[in-house]
Amino acid sequence: xxxxxxxxxxxxxxxxxxxxxxxIFGEIVIITNESHHTYSRPLISYFLFGKTTEEQMRYxxxxxxxxxxxxxxxGTVTEVNAKTxxxxxxxxxxxxxxxxxxxxxxxxxxxxxxxxxxxxHKYTFMSFDDAQKLNNVLSQNKQVLIVxxxxxxxxxxxGILKRVAHVTVLDLxxxxxxxxxxxxxxxxxxxxxxxxxxxxxxxCSVKRFEYNTAILDNGDRIPFxxxxxxxxxxxxxxxxxxxxxxxxGIFINEKSETTTPDIYAAGDCTQTFDVSSGQNxxxxxxxxxxxxxxxxxxxxxxxKKSFDKAIPMNAIGFFGxxxxxxxxxxxxxxxxxxxGNYKRLFYSENKLNGYILVGxxxxxxxxxxxxxxxxPLDTIDFVLVCEKPGLMAFTKNVRMVxxxxxxxx
Amino acid sequence: MKRVYVxxxxxxxxxxxxxxxxxxxxxxKDMARALKNVKIKPKIKIEERDGVSFAVSCRHCQEPLCVxxxxxxxxxxxxxxxxxxxxxxxxxxxxxxxxxxxxxxxSDDGVVQKCELCIKTVVGTPACVRGCPNGAxxxxxxx
Ligand SMILES: Cc1cc2nc3c(=O)[nH]c(=O)nc-3n(C[C@H](O)[C@H](O)[C@H](O)COP(=O)(O)OP(=O)(O)OC[C@H]3O[C@@H](n4cnc5c(N)ncnc54)[C@H](O)[C@@H]3O)c2cc1C
Numbered sequence: 001x002x003x004x005x006x007x008x009x010x011x012x013x014x015x016x017x018x019x020x021x022x023x024i025f026g027e028i029v030i031i032t033n034e035s036h037h038t039y040s041r042p043l044i045s046y047f048l049f050g051k052t053t054e055e056q057m058r059y060x061x062x063x064x065x066x067x068x069x070x071x072x073x074x075g076t077v078t079e080v081n082a083k084t085x086x087x088x089x090x091x092x093x094x095x096x097x098x099x100x101x102x103x104x105x106x107x108x109x110x111x112x113x114x115x116x117x118x119x120x121h122k123y124t125f126m127s128f129d130d131a132q133k134l135n136n137v138l139s140q141n142k143q144v145l146i147v148x149x150x151x152x153x154x155x156x157x158x159g160i161l162k163r164v165a166h167v168t169v170l171d172l173x174x175x176x177x178x179x180x181x182x183x184x185x186x187x188x189x190x191x192x193x194x195x196x197x198x199x200x201x202x203x204c205s206v207k208r209f210e211y212n213t214a215i216l217d218n219g220d221r222i223p224f225x226x227x228x229x230x231x232x233x234x235x236x237x238x239x240x241x242x243x244x245x246x247x248x249g250i251f252i253n254e255k256s257e258t259t260t261p262d263i264y265a266a267g268d269c270t271q272t273f274d275v276s277s278g279q280n281x282x283x284x285x286x287x288x289x290x291x292x293x294x295x296x297x298x299x300x301x302x303x304k305k306s307f308d309k310a311i312p313m314n315a316i317g318f319f320g321x322x323x324x325x326x327x328x329x330x331x332x333x334x335x336x337x338x339x340g341n342y343k344r345l346f347y348s349e350n351k352l353n354g355y356i357l358v359g360x361x362x363x364x365x366x367x368x369x370x371x372x373x374x375x376p377l378d379t380i381d382f383v384l385v386c387e388k389p390g391l392m393a394f395t396k397n398v399r400m401v402x403x404x405x406x407x408x409x
Numbered sequence: 410m411k412r413v414y415v416x417x418x419x420x421x422x423x424x425x426x427x428x429x430x431x432x433x434x435x436x437x438k439d440m441a442r443a444l445k446n447v448k449i450k451p452k453i454k455i456e457e458r459d460g461v462s463f464a465v466s467c468r469h470c471q472e473p474l475c476v477x478x479x480x481x482x483x484x485x486x487x488x489x490x491x492x493x494x495x496x497x498x499x500x501x502x503x504x505x506x507x508x509x510x511x512x513x514x515x516s517d518d519g520v521v522q523k524c525e526l527c528i529k530t531v532v533g534t535p536a537c538v539r540g541c542p543n544g545a546x547x548x549x550x551x552x
Contacts, residue, residue, distance in 0.1 A: 014477075040481045040482065042480045042481075043499065051499055052481075052499055056496060056497050058482070059482045061482075286503070287474070287477060287478030287480075287507060290478065291478075294477065313506055315503040315505065315506040317500070317502065324502060324505065324506045362505070363505070364502075364505055364506050364511075365504075365508035365510070372509075373509075384458075389511060390511060391456060391463070391465060391510065392456045396461075399417060399463065403414070403415040403417070403468075404415055405412070
């Protein structure tokens with residue numbers, strides 16, 4: 001059996017570990033267009049911050065490929081042929097497969113701003129190469145403008161703030177982290193970031209660039225030395241364009257199968273069922289990428305695995321302030337907002353759908369599991385769990401299983 | 410493999426497991442002296458309410474979500490024990506987001522902490538189990 005994996009990141013690594021649980025002999029070829037040992041993508045901001053090193057960013061140990069008997073090939077796949085079961089590389093080579101995994105992740109979306117081509121120092125923030133380029137131009141006299149106050153833009157801001165003169169973050173949305181926070185929590189986090197020295201320009205957009213100045217829609221001018229574009233990401237679905245069903249991401253089922261036999265997909269390039277909202281979604285985050293990849297690997301190798309509990313979720317922190325969110329924000333809300341800690345739980349029809357925690361995030365996983373497992377809220381002490389997440393809210397019998405090692409009856 | 414199991418009905422709520430857990434990490438000889446006036450941050454924690462109490466620590470799951478979800482590769486499961494590489498952890502709290510038992514917590518060292526069955530500190534039975542006066546926490550091989 002010959003397995004080919006496109007992408008050497010979380011989903012690809014998950015697939016290798018999944019395949020090797022079942023098949024220790026099959027040939028595994030990983031193709032990547034990044035020239036690094038597998039590394040943790042989210043750590044690129046920690047790298048700029050100085051909290052980790054290139055060495056420690058390695059997602060798996062140095063002997064990972066040797067131990068798992070994988071061949072790592074550097075190159076860019078340009079075409080997948082499902083009929084002949086071959087992938088084509090930009091250097092003209094072709095590689096055949098019995099089972100293929102597409103784990104190509106996503107790419108930064110760069111809007112066609114007028115004048116962008118004449119901006120000297122412009123960067124996206126998606127890869128270790130991006131981080132290294134940025135690393136080379138940072139210095140204490142630089143003014144930085146980051147377009148995009150989402151997860152990636154703000155992690156970048158945190159990573160570089162202390163290394164430059166000033167950082168301004170601009171976003172079209174009226175609040176920061178609009179994909180994961182509600183208005184009140186966004187204000188709390190923004191206040192914290194402003195205290196740390198970040199400046200925000202919200203509810204406004206760049207109309208055009210004049211060399212190293214951004215001209216905003218209201219006419220304001222923001223001069224900068226370094227520009228970071230973190231407006232959004234697009235899943236890399238192109239390889240399967242004529243091959244399998246694609247909506248915004250590549251469609252996969254709970255086995256990580258695409259609509260074409262022997263071709264699997266996992267991670268940020270895919271779209272799958274979100275149990276918290278009942279909708280098909282792109283859930284671009286590392287835990288899902290790994291779990292989908294592992295699930296794909298096991299199934300590619302002939303094992304049986306399902307991952308049908310995907311939900312959006314995020315753990316993110318800025319200068320010591322932690323934020324954990326999960327699920328979808330539908331239904332009634334339970335809210336606590338005191339002493340700089342914020343909690344909001346969303347529930348309806350006897351189920352917890354989502355939550356936002358800022359500050360005190362202790363035992364957040366209890367809430368996550370209530371969403372993931374769709375636990376009927378009338379089987380637990382919901383009033384108690386709202387105040388204090390813990391196993392105390394479950395019945396004694398459930399605890400006997402969870403802690404006491406009893407079998408589920 | 411041997412695991413820590415909790416017999417809730419025997420738990421006295423005395424919190425000794427927490428003290429033994431904290432002490433096991435300290436590299437000190439005298440427990441009373443080492444813990445005097447110290448605010449401990451144990452890896453096993455008692456939940457208690459209305460006369461019910463029980464200890465919660467890592468279950469060392471067969472399929473640990475924390476390991477699968479760890480963004481840095483700091484959490485691994487080797488020979489059934491889920492351990493943390495403190496050099497790799499960046500305190501992102503993804504494991505706190507994902508652990509269904511609430512068994513991973515923050516520490517004062519800029520990395521998260523969790524029960525590692527005392528494999529790094531004590532030989533044999535974990536300190537919490539040895540320190541439990543009532544057999545409410547046991548270390549057993551079960552099917
Ligand atoms: C700055 C930043 C911070 C983040 N922080 C977090 C966080 O805190 N928590 C979290 O859960 N997630 C975070 N994420 C998201 C996380 O990094 C992704 O969810 C995760 O990396 C997805 O893994 P993946 O394997 O699906 O894809 P990727 O990591 O995107 O890897 C895909 C790989 O495939 C390669 N590739 C693509 N096309 C081809 C081709 N045609 N030929 C060859 N190779 C190809 C790409 O170069 C890349 O190396 C962050 C992302 C960024 C950018």
